[in-house]
Amino acid sequence: MxxxxxxxxxxxxxxxxxxxxxxxxxxxxxxxxxxxxxxxxxxxxxxxxxxxxxxxxxxxxxxxxxxxxxxxxxxxxxxxxxxxxxxxxxxxxxxxxxxxxxxxxxxxxxxxYQKQPTPFLSWSDLPPLQNGYTDLYFFGQPGSGKSCILASIFYYLEQQAMIINNSYNKQGNIYRDLLKGEISYGILPDSTAVEGVNYIPFELINHENKGNKHPLNFVEMSGELFNKAYEGGINADSLAARNYLNNTNRKLIYFVLDYDQHEKSKTISSGPSQSAKMESILAQLDDFGTLKYTDGIYIVVTKTDLFPEGVDRYQYAKQFLESSYNSFLVNCKYLQDKHRNNFDITVYPYSIGQVKFQNMLVQFDLRSPKELVEDILAETFVTKKSILGKLFR
Ligand SMILES: Nc1nc2c(ncn2[C@@H]2O[C@H](COP(=O)(O)OP(=O)(O)OP(=O)(O)O)[C@@H](O)[C@H]2O)c(=O)[nH]1
Ligand SMILES: [Mg+2]
Structure with a gap:
């Protein structure tokens, strides 16, 4: 169903x-x-x-x-x-x-297995985003894999001791612990509540580079809110409540594209395509002024463990996008030119490992979270260097 x-x-x-x-x-x-x-x-x-x-x-x-x-x-x-x-x-x-x-x-x-209630809130219950941080947004339709991406990243970061905690949003910390706990146990997170949203602020410490610290707000919105923005536009009822998208923080935007759903939609009709939704949201983010503050757009192709055996993950993801999502890519490129290349567009193949029996992770693969974290370290500003001024624009 x-x-x-x-x-x-x-x-x-x-x-x-x-x-x-x-x-x-x-x-x-x-x-x-x-x-x-x-x-x-x-x-x-x-x-x-x-x-x-x-x-x-x-x-x-x-x-x-x-x-x-x-x-x-x-x-x-x-x-x-x-x-x-x-x-x-x-x-x-x-x-x-x-x-x-x-x-x-x-x-x-x-x-x-004991299912824990997911602490997903509505906008009105959340504190404003931490100012002077880089905001990382994860957009994608229901079931595309957003929570699993976050769970695997948090698991990896904790394993590497790279998180400096804070208490700006306690519900965010609770959600982070829950995601991490579920993925390490091997039973995957539940679908995010219909209109739910949560954000998780922390500083990421780069042990390899003088212990530089990257202040980050991870924002996850339910796939339902994404669909709502596609249908009714980005506004205070969908993705943009509480100035989340139109603050002056720098931003990285992750479009989460479900490879499995794409393959299934060839044989089972499932409403508007992911491509149509992503193109529409992208155009709206531009109208909304968000792209002015964007440093990177990432197209994350999820569930790549389901790619055909033996293919090169990056090559295959790239070819997959070029053949099935060319129109979305052209739109990204157009906006990149319009904004004078102030952001990069990057494609990621992403897999958390082998998933069976719907929500059981039978083999955890940390390659994807590791690659994504390396890019976050490369793309986001740090609080120790001379670009500190960026914090107070
Ligand atoms: N094979 C495979 N399946 C995955 C992977 N990541 C997620 N899934 C499957 O996709 C399901 C949904 O993933 P979620 O992360 O909950 O999706 P979501 O985007 O957060 O969905 P909403 O919260 O409903 O918006 C999981 O229960 C898994 O069955 C992956 O890397 N490989
Ligand atoms: Mg979710």
């Missing part, structure tokens, strides 16, 4: 029949916990629980379990759902070990 349909169902959940809700839970599209979090009324809850108990009493056959394993192997069920199946006895560990590629370690992680 796609995310929009799921959200629509969750919004109207109390007008549905208990039987239909039960089927949705069975299919793995929506969990009972998600329904409860969306104010499922107590009478529906009781009816669903009664059906669940009855269902459990019907004996599950081995062939049912093997059929479920096939669905798991096809990526139809996520870690949370597999955990519920284990708990309710619809599947057991031996069957999983014998009929899926899950290892004992993964099964144990799934069993102990």
């Amino acid at each position: 796609d995310k929009i349909t799921k959200l629509q169902i969750l919004l109207t959940i109390n007008s549905m029949q208990a039987n239909d809700l039960f089927e949705l839970i069975l299919s793995g599209d929506i969990t009972l916990d998600e329904m409860i979090a969306n104010n499922l009324n107590p009478s529906l809850l009781t009816q669903i629980q009664a059906r669940q108990t009855k269902e459990k009493q019907n004996k599950v056959t081995e062939s049912d379990m093997i059929a479920t394993c096939k669905r798991i192997e096809n990526g139809e069920l996520n870690a949370g759902r597999i955990k519920s199946l284990l708990l309710e006895g619809s599947i057991n560990e031996d069957i999983l070990l014998n009929h899926t590629s899950m290892t004992a370690d993964m099964i144990s992680k799934v069993k102990n």
